Amino acid sequence: MSKILVTGATGGLGSAVVNALLAKTEASNIAVLVRDAAKVETLKEKGVSVLVGDYSDFDSLVAAFQGIDKLYFVSGNDIHNRIPQQENVVKAAVAAGVKHVVYTSFQRKNETATSPIAFVAEGHLKTEEWLKASGLTYTILKHGLYTDLLPMFVGEQVLETGVIYQPAGDGKTAFALRTDMAEAGANVLISEGHENKIYNITGAKTYSYQDIANIISEITGKQIIYVSPSVEEFTKTLTEVGVPAEYIGLFAGFSGAIKEGEFDEVSSDLADLLGRTPVDAETFLQGVYGK
Structure with missing residues (x-):
């Protein structure tokens, strides 16, 4: 089984992904990346590997990503610093030899500066570009x-x-x-056939x-x-x-x-990944x- 690392594991989405994974695979197959290990002590007790790292600290990411097959990359919530932070994540994944990155992006139609949510869009759009150009195998989940x-x-x-x-x-x-999105993400992580695909969630x-x-x-x-x-x-x-x-x-x-x-826009991708109606x-x- 692949070694899976989930970032943002103390947040709502990341923690939901970990919970979904624990219902589908052994805890020994799962690792989490956090800034404060004390906040996920219960996960450690269950057998999940706890790694400490920060999107702003490139070296900590390279160290944490060693031996990781699949990385569930939760987009950062620090809007002002998201772009350099997420560039760090992509570059660190390349440097550490991560095999597959699953990135949580966003649903949209307008990718220009005229979008009312351009202030949150830029980091996502750049990260998608970096992943596609990196040589990494990726899956983009447009939430x-x-x-x-x-x-x-x-x-x-x-x-x-x-x-x-x-x-x-x-x-x-x-x-x-959110829990449906998390379960869909977990299903992508534990299965094959999602390489270099983009899903509308x-x-x-x-x-x-x-x-x-x-x-x-x-x-x-x-x-x-x-x-x-x-x-x-x-x-x-x-x-x-x-x-x-x-x-x-x-x-x-x-x-x-x-x-x-x-x-x-409604897509069937979430239902297909879940195997049921959301x-x-x-x-x-x-x-x-x-x-």
Whole structure:
């Protein structure tokens, strides 16, 4: 069996991939890369190898990648430093002789600077280019938006306010559950036939925020309405209630991308990799709001 290394193992996606792998292969086949080994003591107790490294420290990556056959490369969350960090990961994988890199990229249509999410896109696009030019065997997983983010996007107080307030217009999104994406990634890691392939990892259907409002209304019996302001009004309103500028920009960027149709493409790739239909938004929202 190949030796698999999962980066970002203390984060939501990386930890979910490790959990999926533990259900499919022996712990001795799995390693994790973390900055703080103390945070994954339970994994070590299960027999998972724990390696310490940092995307900003090239030498630590080369050392950690020794003897690794397959690397599950979770994209970094430090947007400002993502480009040099991820270049380090690709170069270190080459230097260490990693056989296969599985990279978590993003779903998109617009790859230009005019995209509302250009601020997060650049690092992904460059990393894909580096992988293709590196000589490494790669698999690129173009992840759509997590269904898990819906409670944050609709607002923690949505049942109290009765309003979903996002500048996304009538745009639709093929939301997919993070654990489904993680299981699909684990299946790629433990099987063959994915060499130099690109998969679009989306849910099986698309939803607008009006659809989400209708679903939550049906689940809770409370009427939820969807209001789509202009970006300027959205920014002004959230600034006045004290929301930090970086969060406003993040929400506005993703809503703008939704409005422009960046995430409205449905692919069967996730279902094919899972061998089943992905969990839909109705099921997820029932679990959140049907209590």
